[in-house]
Amino acid sequence: MIPATFDYARPQSTDEAVRVLAEAGPEAKVLAGGQSLLPILRLRLSFPELLVDLGAVDALRGIRQDGAQLVIGAMTTHHEVVHDPLVRAHAGLLARAAATVADPAVRHRGTLGGSLAHADPAGDLPAVCLALDATMVVLGPQGFRTVPAAEFFVDYLQTALRPDELLTEIRIPAMDGWGFHYEKFQRVAQAWAVVGVAAAVRPAQDGRGIAEARIGLVNMGARPMRAHLTETALTGADGSEEAIGRAATLAAEGTHPPTDLSGSAEYREHLARVLTQRAVLAAAGTA
Amino acid sequence: MTDQLTGQAPGREVGRARTRKEDARLVTGQTTWTDNLTAPGLLHVAILRSPLAHARIERVDVRSALEREGVVGAFSGADLAEGLGSLPCAWQVTEDMVLPEHPALAVDEVRHVGDPVAVVVARDRYTAADALEDVLVDYEPLPPVLDLEAALADDAPLVHADKGTNRCYTWPLVSGDYAAARAAADVVVRRRHHQQRLIPNAMEPRASMAVPVPATGEYTLYSSTQIPHIVRVMMALTTGIPEQKLRVVAPDVGGGFGSKLQVYGEDAIALTLARRLGQPVKWTESRSESYQAQHHGRGQIQDVELAATRDGRLLGMKVDLLADMGAYLMIITPGTPLLGAFMYPGIYKMDAYDFHCTGVFTTRTPTDAYRGAGRPEATFAIERTMDELAAELGLDPLELRRRNWIRHEEFPFTTVAGLTYDSGDYAAATDRALALFGYDDLRAEQRARHENLDPVRLGIGISTYTEMCGLAPSRILGSLRYAAGGWEAAMIRMLPTGKVEVITGTSPHGQGHVTAWSQITADALGVPFEDVEVMHGDTRVAPQGMDTYGSRSLVIGGIAVHEAALKVVAKARKVAAHLLEASEDDLEFADGAFSVRGSPEARKTIQEVAFAVFAAHDLPEGMEPTLNAEHLLDPDNFSYPHGTHLCAVEVDTETGKVAIRSYVCVDDVGRVVNPMIVEGQVHGGVAQGIAQALYEEAVYDDAGNLVSGTMADYLVPAAPDLPDLVTDRTETPATSNPLGVKGVGEAGTIASTPAVVNAVMDALRPLGVRDIRMPCTPERVWRAVKEATAAASAAADAAGKEGPS
C-alpha cells in the first residue's frame, strides 16, 4: 500500500524540530522509528501533510544515569534498551519487556519514545513505564516541562503531548533490589499482547514478605493502567502463593478491556487475573 | 562411499540431497519477480474495490480521476465490458450446476468486499493509488449472505438474484448400502466439523504486466501464476486475443499454495488495458488487497457419521458437506471440495459410503484450491471422527485404526470410494512413528497429570493419513466433468557440446523442479548434474504443459522428463550402433557411454553421439539430425502418499493456550528424488496444517466485512510458534510409475491438522470437553474447559441431590 503524499523535514536539533513543528501546525507529525506511523500511513488511516523525521537529532539518543534516575533518550531503539547494561542493572523490567516487542527488525527501528508517544494500550512499554513511575520530559515552543507517566497517557492513542511538543527523554527511578517480571500473553510470537502484566516487587526486610508492588496492565482498557487494588492488597502481604493469588483476583477491577479477534473482554479480565498471579509470583521469586 | 541420507551408491543423482540450483540466485536477489519487471512506457494500474459485501452499483464516476495529473485512463466495469468475457470456471460438476456470470470488473452488482469496481491507469504507481480516491461510486446496499445453512432457506436473500437460488449444486457419491450398515451397527458416532476459511498467504502477492505490440496484435502477459499454460488458454478465450498471439510468462513466482492456480480477472484487466491503451501496463497488489481478492481456501461444514461394531470394525460412513463457494465460481471452485470426496474413508476398509456435497453461494471472496484442496478437509473429518469413535468404544485410538486399515499385503486395494490405492504400508510407518515419539511414556505422563489435577494437561493426537494427488488421469477428469486433461509434457534437447536442455510443462514456484529434474535427467542420460539446464514457465519456451498444483509435478511432469530422456537414449543408441558398426542389441549403456558388449574399448559417450548428430556427416539412413525427444505423459492412476503423524500438546487450562510439545511425522512418499526437498515440503506443509489447527481464520463480521484483513489479525505462525519436527520416512515405492515416486507437496498439510486437534481433544476429553472449533484459540479452549467444568459440577450436584444420602 502507498501512503498519500506528504512533505518531509529532517531537522538536526531538538530546537529546530520544535520550530518546524510549530510552523507547520497540527497537520505535521513526528516520525521516529516509523513502526507504528508508517503502517497507519500506508493503510491511509491518517493524512499528515508533513513528517518531521527525528532520525538526525543525535541528542535524543542514548542512555545515561543521573543520580538515582536513569535517563533514556526518546529516540533510543528497543534493541538498544534491551541490551543496555544500565537499563539491565537499574530497570530490568523495561529491558525484559522491550525484548518481547515484535521481532528483531522492528526492535532495531522502533523507539521507546515512539512507543510512549503512540500510546497504544496494547503496546508493552507504556504499561511498563507506568509501573516504573517514569517521568516524561517534553519540549515545546515554551521550553521543557515534565509529565509523570500517570498523567501522560490520556486515552486511546492519546497523550498529554501537544501537537507542537516533542517527547525528549524518559526518566526512570532506579529500582535496584526490586524483583520484576513481564508476563506477556500473545497468540503468536510476533503478535501484540492479548494481555500483558508488568510486575515489580520490593521485598520486605525479612526477605519473605512483600513491602510494595507495582503492577502495570497492557491492553486492559483505552490506556495502560495500574492494578491498584492488587497493589494495595500486596502491600505488606506475605509472599505465599495464596496471598498473591488472592490479591491477583482483584487485578481486573476497574478495567475496561476491548473485545476483538484475539479475545473478548471477559476473557481478558480472566487473563489479567491469571497473568497477574504468575507475574507477581515470578517477580517475588527473583527478588 | 554411500550417501549418508539415502544409502545410495555414488554417481546416482536420484536420492541425493542436492542443494538446490535455484537458491543461489534467489537468496542473492538476482530475481525476476513480476513486480521487478518493467517495460518502456510502462503504465501503472490501481484497482478500486468494493467496501461492501453486497450492493447494487448505481453509478461509477471516474471523471475527476481523469483530471488528476498523471492519470492516463480510468474505467468502470461497464467501460471495460466490451470484448471482455466472463471469467472461466472449468469444472461444471453437475449437469444442473448454477454458473453465474463473473465479470472481471463488476458492472451492476458487487458481491464481496474486494470485488473490483473500477480501474485507474497512471504514469506511476503513486498517482494511480491517489487517483482511486477520486473515483465516485454510489452503492445501493443489498443484504449480505453469510450463513451456509440460512442461505439455502426458501426466503433467503440471493447472491445472484437472476439464478433464483444460492444452491450451486448437490453432488453425490454413493457406494454400498449405508442405511443397512447403519442398521447393523452397534455404535454410530455423529459429529459436525467446521473447516474455517483460510487465506493462502503466498510470500509474493500477485502482479501482472501486459506488454502489447500494437502493430502485430501480439501480447505478452507476465503474471505471478502457477499455471501459465492454463492462463494462456483461458485469457485467449476471455479476452478474444488469438491464442497464437498471446505469450504468457510466469517469471520467478514466490509461492502459491493454490492461490495462484487461478485465472484472475486482474490478468484479463491488464491485457484489456494494454489493448485499449496500446502501452504496457502493470498491476501489483498489496497484502491487504490480496486478502480480499485472492481466492480463499476451505470454508466447509461437515456432518460426518461413522457406523461401527462394538469391537471397532467400521461398517460405513456418511458425509454431508456444505461448501462455501463464495460469490463466484472461479477455475475449480465447485470441484475443490469434491477432490476430497474420495478421501473421507481414508486408509480404512468399510462396506458403505454415502457422500453428498452442496455448494452454496455467499457474499464472500470466492474459495478455490488451497494446499491440499479438499483432501485436508476429508482427512480431518475421518481422523477426528475416528478418535471420537475410539473414545466412544473405549479403545485406544491407534488400536481402532489398526483394526480397520488396509494391510500391506492387501495392496493394490480398491476402496469403498472407488479408488485403487497402488501401494502402502501403514503399519510400518506407524511403528516407526511410535518408536520416535515415545508413545507409552507420554501416555503415562498424561495419566499422572490427570491424576494430579495438573492445570497443564497433556494430549496425544494421531493422524494416519493417505491422500490422492498427482492430478490426474485425463479420463477420470473427463468422467468428473472437468474441462481439461491431466497430462504433462517434457522435452529434452541434447546440444552439440553434450549439454542438456530440459523443457518442462510444470511451473515451479518454490518447489525446486530445476534441481529435481536435473537429477532425474542426469541419471537417465548419464550426464553430470551440472550439465543440465531446466526451463519452464514461458509458453514460448515450454509450449505445452498443465502446470503445477495437486502434488502432480514429480509424479507426472518428472516422470515425463524421465521418459523423454529414455527416448533420447534410445535414439542415441541407434547412432552409437551405427558409428561403432555394431548391432543395437550388443550395446550397453552405462555412465553416459555406449559400449559393445565384450569389447569395452569400442565405446561412444553420449556427448560424442550428440556432436555426431549435430555434424550429421554419418547418420543412420533416414535419421533426422537431432537428439531431441518429447514425451507427453497421461498417468493411469493418482498417487497415494501416506504416513503417520503424532503430536503431543500441552494445554494450559487456566489460559487456554495450546503448546505443541513434540511432533513426529513419518511420511511414505515412495522413492525419493531429493530428500532435502522432501524434508522442506514436509516442514512447510506441517506448518500450514498446524496453522489451520491453532492460528488462522478468515473472519467476517455480520455485515460481510473481512475483519481479519491484515497480518496483525490473520495470524500466520512463524518459526518460534512451531515445534521442532522429527521427520522420517518409510519407502514403499509407487507401482504406478517407473521411478516409484509419490507426491509430497500437500501431504504435510493434510496430515497435520487432525493430529493437532486430536491432541487438544485428547488432553481435554477427561474434563468433559466434547469439541473445539478450529482454530483452537486460547479463548475457545478456555471457554470449552470452563463450560465442561461447570457442566460436570452441575451434574455432580444433581447426582448428589438425587443419590442416597
Ligand SMILES: Cc1cc2nc3c(=O)[nH]c(=O)nc-3n(C[C@H](O)[C@H](O)[C@H](O)COP(=O)(O)OP(=O)(O)OC[C@H]3O[C@@H](n4cnc5c(N)ncnc54)[C@H](O)[C@@H]3O)c2cc1C
Ligand atoms: C509488525 C509490528 C509488530 C509490533 N509489535 C509490537 C509489540 O508486540 N509490542 C509493542 O509494544 N509494540 C509493537 N510494535 C510497535 C513498535 O513498538 C513501535 O516501535 C512503536 O509503537 C512506535 O515507535 P516508533 O519509534 O516506530 O514510532 P513512530 O511509528 O515513528 O511514531 C509513532 C507515533 O509517535 C509519535 N512520536 C514518535 N516519537 C515521538 C517523539 N519523540 N515526540 C513526540 N511524538 C513522537 C509519532 O508522531 C507517531 O504518532 C510493533 C510494530 C510492528 C510494525
